[in-house]
Amino acid sequence: MSKLSTISMPPGAKDIDEAVRLGLTLPEPESYFQESVEKEPSDALIDFDSFILTESSEQMEKRMLDDTYVLGRMAVMGQFTVFYGGPNTGKTLIGLKLLVDSIQSGQIEAKNVYYINADDTYKGVVTKKRLAEEYGFNMIVPSMNGFQADMLVEILRNRTAGQNASGCIVILDTLKKFTDLMSKGMSSSFGDVQRGFISGGGTVIGYAHVNKAKNDDGESVHAGTTDIIDDGDCAYVLDIVEDNGAVRTVKFKNIKDRGDVAQFANFQYKSKGDDPSLPYMELFYSVSEVDAVTAIKAQERAAVAEKLAINDEVIGTIKECIQAGFTQKTELLTESASRLGITRNKVGKVLTEHAGTDKHQGKRWNFRVGERNAHVFFVL
Numbered sequence: 001m002s003k004l005s006t007i008s009m010p011p012g013a014k015d016i017d018e019a020v021r022l023g024l025t026l027p028e029p030e031s032y033f034q035e036s037v038e039k040e041p042s043d044a045l046i047d048f049d050s051f052i053l054t055e056s057s058e059q060m061e062k063r064m065l066d067d068t069y070v071l072g073r074m075a076v077m078g079q080f081t082v083f084y085g086g087p088n089t090g091k092t093l094i095g096l097k098l099l100v101d102s103i104q105s106g107q108i109e110a111k112n113v114y115y116i117n118a119d120d121t122y123k124g125v126v127t128k129k130r131l132a133e134e135y136g137f138n139m140i141v142p143s144m145n146g147f148q149a150d151m152l153v154e155i156l157r158n159r160t161a162g163q164n165a166s167g168c169i170v171i172l173d174t175l176k177k178f179t180d181l182m183s184k185g186m187s188s189s190f191g192d193v194q195r196g197f198i199s200g201g202g203t204v205i206g207y208a209h210v211n212k213a214k215n216d217d218g219e220s221v222h223a224g225t226t227d228i229i230d231d232g233d234c235a236y237v238l239d240i241v242e243d244n245g246a247v248r249t250v251k252f253k254n255i256k257d258r259g260d261v262a263q264f265a266n267f268q269y270k271s272k273g274d275d276p277s278l279p280y281m282e283l284f285y286s287v288s289e290v291d292a293v294t295a296i297k298a299q300e301r302a303a304v305a306e307k308l309a310i311n312d313e314v315i316g317t318i319k320e321c322i323q324a325g326f327t328q329k330t331e332l333l334t335e336s337a338s339r340l341g342i343t344r345n346k347v348g349k350v351l352t353e354h355a356g357t358d359k360h361q362g363k364r365w366n367f368r369v370g371e372r373n374a375h376v377f378f379v380l
Helices: 016-021 057-063 091-105 122-135 149-161 184-199 227-231 280-286 292-310 312-323 329-340 344-353
Strands: 002-004 033-035 069-071 080-084 113-117 138-140 169-173 203-208 234-243 247-256 264-270 288-290 365-369 375-379
Touching: 069 091, 069 203, 080 184, 080 227, 091 113, 091 122, 091 169, 091 203, 091 264, 091 280, 113 122, 122 138, 122 280, 149 184, 184 203, 184 227, 234 292, 247 292, 264 280, 264 292, 292 312, 312 329, 312 344, 312 365, 312 375, 329 344, 329 375
Parallel strands: 080 203, 080 234, 113 138, 113 169, 169 203
Antiparallel strands: 002 033, 234 247, 247 264, 264 288, 365 375
């Protein structure tokens, strides 16, 4: 936008008319107008050349983080990692224990950790605040000290723009408090913000839930769209392997990775069993990582216990029939089916599944071969 400027007249002339009448030299026409300092916005088209990286690789390398693990071998500094699991499966419990382990080992600095606890009771907040105080990490709770969940995106953008994202570790418990995981658009936009923060050297760890229905292999499936996983660097799904009332065994399975992270991680901690009053700190300090062999054995025990529970009524009736003298297979099948009101085939399947010598493997009876090759059953 242009504006008229003051024109300097030749000496002896008050205005242009007088200068012309006296035959004086006038200023060049170009000087009659001056461009205003306030210019219209440029309408120039954007082009690739405007966005070429000019920072040297050496400068960029100085801001690059070494491969440092934040939570066990599952979450790496400078990445966006998501842990999916059902309620009360141990996501937060194990995550906090691994966080404290990393702080104590000197892998990360507690002052750089911001644990945003957005999914807890007041009692839970107090308990975790004690942990934060003891180990030196920062805890933030929505609606306390003026913080609101919708401030997160702005804070991450500010950290990124101010080039002070590097080394900052943000833990979101849980993700659904900060974005709509069921919305592709919102999840994708949220992922873009995380990506900017990560590019600046920040680290984001989030916890999220799983669907109620499991897959064909009996494993949990992440809830929501895949956008968070697609935009993230690493993702795990947590499942309970066994809970025998005294000890709970759980397994993390990797469903996306970038870098040298564990494909599986197995942990055990005390089970509340029939005692829901078991203190959180007792659960916390009971968390320990176990090897694959231990986890497999726990899974096998869990499978046996599940089978026994499913077949409990039929098992009880078969044992009663054997003890009542119906020991030969044919008569045992007929009598058991009659008492249960089910087919002989269904009884026969259970009879075969639980026949053997090892009670730890769910065997509840065995048989010997009698006259005319008859199978004669007895209770273990």
